[in-house]
Amino acid sequence: MGKLIERLDDDECGLPCALEAMGERWSFMILRAAFNGLKHFEEMQSSLGIARNILANRLGRLVESEILERTPCPDDRRKIEYRLTEKGEALLPAMIALRQWGERFGTGIPSNPVLCDARDHLPVRSISVLSHDGRPLDWHDLQWVDQSELIAEAAE
Amino acid sequence: MGKLIERLDDDECGLPCALEAMGERWSFMILRAAFNGLKHFEEMQSSLGIARNILANRLGRLVESEILERTPCPDDRRKIEYRLTEKGEALLPAMIALRQWGERFGTGIPSNPVLCDARDHLPVRSISVLSHDGRPLDWHDLQWVDQSELIAEAAE
DNA sequence: ACACTAAGTTTTAAGTTGCAACTCAAAACT
DNA sequence: AGTTTTGAGTTGCAACTTAAAACTTAGTGT
Structure with a gap:
């Protein structure tokens, strides 16, 4: 164990x-x-x-x-x-996120084949953290908020 | 072999x-x-x-x-x-994706504090794989496409 | 000079990994 | 029917990695 x-x-x-x-x-x-x-x-x-x-x-x-x-x-x-x-x-998003990171920062080889939407055969987006309204956020845009504060704010 | x-x-x-x-x-x-x-x-x-x-x-x-x-x-x-x-x-997206998975499927504890957008203090979206035009995709919607086919299709 | 803190090493025990060989049941030949 | 092959594991053992605690070394504060 x-x-x-x-x-x-x-x-x-x-x-x-x-x-x-x-x-x-x-x-x-x-x-x-x-x-x-x-x-x-x-x-x-x-x-x-x-x-x-x-x-x-x-x-x-x-x-x-x-x-x-x-x-x-x-x-x-x-x-x-x-x-x-x-x-x-x-676990797919976590795995793809890791894979994309490895592709971008790894050996620098643009990887092939490419992961695509089966409907239109276009590559999927790069995985990112998105705000509630869909803006991509990075580390500096993030904050920990306590549940109680969240509820309080939603009430306003 | x-x-x-x-x-x-x-x-x-x-x-x-x-x-x-x-x-x-x-x-x-x-x-x-x-x-x-x-x-x-x-x-x-x-x-x-x-x-x-x-x-x-x-x-x-x-x-x-x-x-x-x-x-x-x-x-x-x-x-x-x-x-x-x-x-x-x-590595943030990969880490958050893993964290969110752990929250959803782990011990079932709704986690606190919540990760939020610092601008509006609203929780971030659940991380997912998105198509080029922003639709969430799951495993069954995905396909591997060879780079050469990709370029061919883009030309149409 | 003295004690204390920060960031490590070292030592030794315990646990994990990897390889090759082995088992054991079910299926496929002959 | 009897033998061989296949699939999914175990087992035994050496090499490696991890853990916990004690030790080191340089820099600080008094």
């Missing part, structure tokens, strides 16, 4: 909780494989080049975190299908 | 590259501390509860990856300031 991440200065944050599930070295790569349609142990193992015991362990954790769902195949009862749950699919 | 090639080439994806820098267990927590304005070793150490040697090692790597910048303070020459670079600040 891994250690729990605890003791933060402002402790009502979802990040430690997310890292509990996704903080391991291979988790994002396994998730990416799942998003790319890989469903079986051997597929992932050979495609990622991860050690079998580590893959088994990570898949187990991802299933335990309800990010993946483990179903034995009915047609070939040796096979297991790992499929993304709704909770798993919800 | 002439099998069907799964298109998961590491070199054509920014994710492995991003994980090179951010894939360690504590990296996101350290980054969060930096976004929260913590600048010094002792501050981070006591706030995160991370072991000193690990913190030293991670700070070193984040500096090497040019996510943080290490500057000795001029006013007190014992102190070192770790400040986010532009590259580091660009």
Whole structure:
């Protein structure tokens, strides 16, 4: 069992909780494989080049975190299908954001193929933090507001 | 080994590259501390509860990856300031996306304080993947398109 | 001179990762 | 039916990484 991440200065944050599930070295790569349609142990193992015991362990954790769902195949009862749950699919923005960051600041290679909207085949936007009315915000435009103040302000 | 090639080439994806820098267990927590304005070793150490040697090692790597910048303070020459670079600040969307996921699917605690636009004190939007014209997309709306096809289509 | 603080190292124990070899059940040949 | 192959894991063990606490080194404040 891994250690729990605890003791933060402002402790009502979802990040430690997310890292509990996704903080391991291979988790994002396994998730990416799942998003790319890989469903079986051997597929992932050979495609990622991860050690079998580590893959088994990570898949187990991802299933335990309800990010993946483990179903034995009915047609070939040796096979297991790992499929993304709704909770798993919800990690897409985080994963794409990381990927885009890696593309922009990584080795500097413009990556190919490009992630596009299936409807019009145009590239997706760069992921950013948006204000309620859709303006892109950066770090300096952000502020922590207490729930109580929020409600007070909404009433005005 | 002439099998069907799964298109998961590491070199054509920014994710492995991003994980090179951010894939360690504590990296996101350290980054969060930096976004929260913590600048010094002792501050981070006591706030995160991370072991000193690990913190030293991670700070070193984040500096090497040019996510943080290490500057000795001029006013007190014992102190070192770790400040986010532009590259580091660009990780904000990825971090917020992860945080929001943790909030939604984690322990179910509605988190407080809330991240808001400093201008109007209204909460930021939930981070999502958007099409070129701003529609939110999910996994099933996405497709990989080769650069060459992209250019061809733009010409029409 | 003295104690104290900031930012690290060092040491040693405990835990994790990676590789290769092995198991075990179900399916596919022969 | 008997053998081989495949899929999804375990197991054992060496190499590496992490954690906790004590130690170091330079700079400060008194």
